[in-house]
Amino acid sequence: MTPMVDVVMCILIFFMLGSTFVAPELFLTSNMPAIDKAGLGTEQTNNKMPDVRMNIVLKREGGDTWVSAFDSALLKMNKIDDIDQSSNTTIREYFEQKKAGISDSVQIIVSPDRLVPYQDVITIYDYCMKAHFKQVAFAPAR
Amino acid sequence: MARAALEPMHDEHVNVTPLIDVVMCLIIFFLVCGQLAKEQVNDTVLIPKAVFGTMELADRSGELVINLVPQDRQPDGKINPGVQPQVWIRGIKLENMNALTEFLRRERKESSNITIILRADQELCYDWIAPVLVSCAQANIHSVNFSTKKD
Numbered sequence: 531m532t533p534m535v536d537v538v539m540c541i542l543i544f545f546m547l548g549s550t551f552v553a554p555e556l557f558l559t560s561n562m563p564a565i566d567k568a569g570l571g572t573e574q575t576n577n578k579m580p581d582v583r584m585n586i587v588l589k590r591e592g593g594d595t596w597v598s599a600f601d602s603a604l605l606k607m608n609k610i611d612d613i614d615q616s617s618n619t620t621i622r623e624y625f626e627q628k629k630a631g632i633s634d635s636v637q638i639i640v641s642p643d644r645l646v647p648y649q650d651v652i653t654i655y656d657y658c659m660k661a662h663f664k665q666v667a668f669a670p671a672r
Numbered sequence: 673m674a675r676a677a678l679e680p681m682h683d684e685h686v687n688v689t690p691l692i693d694v695v696m697c698l699i700i701f702f703l704v705c706g707q708l709a710k711e712q713v714n715d716t717v718l719i720p721k722a723v724f725g726t727m728e729l730a731d732r733s734g735e736l737v738i739n740l741v742p743q744d745r746q747p748d749g750k751i752n753p754g755v756q757p758q759v760w761i762r763g764i765k766l767e768n769m770n771a772l773t774e775f776l777r778r779e780r781k782e783s784s785n786i787t788i789i790l791r792a793d794q795e796l797c798y799d800w801i802a803p804v805l806v807s808c809a810q811a812n813i814h815s816v817n818f819s820t821k822k823d
Contacts, residue, residue: 538692558724
């Protein structure tokens with residue numbers, strides 16, 4: 531009986547440790563998935579769409595992603611694994627700076643090109659969350 | 673009156689049967705949990721990195737995990753962004769985005785409170801992500817959460 535108990539205990543410890551080492555997933559929450567293309571705002575509802583909208587445009591050129599936020603000039607994004615994240619830091623600080631002068635009722639629309647990688651879209655949305663923009667929606671691919 | 677003494681133990685071995693019962697139950701628990709988690713979460717999806725994601729969702733009732741699984745991943749980990757990814761929900765593969773919209777509409781009819789968790793590969797281009805978001809909006813589902821890992 532003792533060898534069986536040993537084996538069973540090993541299996542149990544394996545499962546327990548296996549479940550512990552799984553990295554937890556984090557969530558970026560959104561209450562406005564998409565606009566237009568018969569998406570959000572097409573059903574009759576009492577909720578009014580915000581009057582003011584501001585755009586964050588993401589473009590893909592030469593293997594790099596460029597951001598134009600609130601009609602600014604294009605800013606090049608760093609890749610997420612680059613050691614130098616100075617450009618991304620500039621973008622994040624720019625968002626935070628802009629938020630100080632924008633009301634919560636303004637809707638921010640993230641509008642990426644169709645070839646922009648999902649990682650870059652999430653990075654921009656991440657910075658919007660950091661800047662505490664309350665209403666962020668995604669436009670269909672351009 | 674003399675008290676009846678306890679009978680001496682004839683067997684010197686400890687009775688391990690209850691221990692094995694408990695340990696077996698724990699093993700079955702972990703196996704079932706692992707299987708259920710595997711149905712919900714696809715291991716082949718490399719989710720994007722983010723800094724400001726939250727650990728816990730405010731409301732996890734009616735949770736629906738959508739996995740966008742890239743096809744033909746190269747040995748170096750790169751994917752072909754032009755190839756349409758597979759859509760998996762609850763271990764079921766959907767044919768295309770139209771099927772996703774129909775699926776979400778059916779779910780929405782059955783439950784008014786649905787929370788979507790989108791697990792898409794970090795290298796997929798936005799061309800494949802946007803239809804999922806539009807499908808959610810068309811199904812009148814406004815709570816969409818993006819699954820990320822800590823940068």
